[in-house]
Amino acid sequence: MRLSRTGIWSIELRTADPHEITDAAAELDELGWGALWIPGLGGGDVIGDAERLLRATRDATVAIGVASIWRHRAADLAAGHTRLQAAYGRRHLLGLGVSDPAAAHDAGRPYRPLADMAAYLDRLEQEPTPVPPGERVMAALGPRMTELAGRRTAGVHPFMVTPEYSAEARERLGDGPVIAPYQAVVLERDPGRARAAARDFLAVFLGMDHYARSLRRQGFTESDLAHGGSDRLIDGVVAWGDVDAIGARVRAHHEAGADHVCLHVVGADSATPLPQWRELAPLAS
Template sequence: MDRWGMTIPFFDQTLSGSRELIAALPELGYTDAWSAEVSGMDGFVPLALAAQWAPELRLGTAIVPVSTRGPGLLAMSAATLADLAPGRFVLGIGASSPVIVENWNSGEFVKPYARTRDTLRFLRAALAGEKVTQAYETFEVKGFRLENAPAVPPKIVLAALRPGMLRLAAREADGAITNWVSPSDVRKVRAELGEGTELIARLFVMVGEDAARVRESARRMLAAYLTVPVYAAFHDWLGRGDVLRPMQEAWAAGDRRAAVKAIPDEVVDDLIVHGDAATCRARIREYVANGLDTPVLAPLAGGDVPVDQAVRDLAPVLG
């Protein structure tokens, strides 16, 4: 069966108000629910509730940063979810960004590749129930052992945007998570990852037939993301460096309005799934045809229908 994931909590709903819709996801044909962790809800609590509300779903974090928790605490949180959803929890981890790690969490964003690799190796051992005493390149752990290691250790997948992290995911993890890609971009990402390793991507979707309105709304979101250095480098690698340069220059000069206006329509259409629900479902299947194993939909407000209706309209059982 094809995987068809949904982002929880939903963009315009509280977690407490999402119970009914999360519980309905399996009957709508969704196979997965994936959380995120930026500045809203944490990555674990929504999944803990979803484990009870919709026990058929596979649950995953996409992603939790490796530098905002200590290694032991991250292992404990993952073990808790693995106990609540044995065999159905996937731990997605990643480097995140300097804003999230340093500005918001008073951590240190250093050696992001090495810190992610070291955390992956630590978690492999800790979640298998081993006692870990190890000096890694980016941190040291002395005598840590989970009090209750999960009977089924979770799979671990890595946030990966460029070749180095994609290759690490292929070598040592159970999959890779990417973001802000077009269907054609998936081919390039898959080529670096190789076959046989799960590729997951969050796809931002706006169900709406007024393309001009969709693009106006989406540009603001794109400008906020594509000016972040890791995403700027990612899209340079994907071949959008020249077309995005005017946006980045305007943003660096402090002219946010000009930066938003500088994003071409074709970039919006590449990176935001939009149109009526049937068109959106067909576009999502293009991603799958190009090598994406698990699309994780993130319906956005601002389209023709509210987000809760978009979740229902985008259900794979309808198309």
């Protein structure tokens, strides 16, 4: 599946009023955003939420970033994905993640991330309506999960990573597999306000072990992770400033080897950040 150079990643496109979502998606499509990403959150009808976006758009790819393998049956995702591909011109991309040990525990299973993901991919391929490898991506962070994604899917959709991570992923994967990093952005020029908004958003993730391990692999230290994140960490994983500054971060990912960068506006005052999405439209492609 072909992805554009940039896209929008949005919680609001799953959780806002359905009519507001439909209008926003149609406008994002008209603005030229080539992909609209929605999170898996805690489960729920993610296929139905993706279909709402597909109905509202003509050109944009709609991607799930990502569905937890513990909260969705492979049979349900495979059947839903196949139906959406047939109905909406093959514009749906299925993203998958292994979440964390707590999610596996809630499902009554031990947590063996590599084996669990490999087995889930097997089930997707064995369904009566299988999901082809080229129509799925993985939220891989560690090297072995990244290698599994390169072998068994279209590529990786990593969370909270730097352009240097994109370069390392490209070196590990070689040519071909897609690298589509998530990039949090704050449209705020004042350093104090921008970093405060970024810390408010990232606080919960810095306390999660798998994300902390990923950040340490990227070269951040324990002191960087403490007290809501150092300025170095915040500046490394969140792009803030004006559109030009955010565009520079997008270019840095592309120059490092990323194919697609999806932008998540954080710190906005409005429930649905349409003003910020419009302001960022020069980066749409």
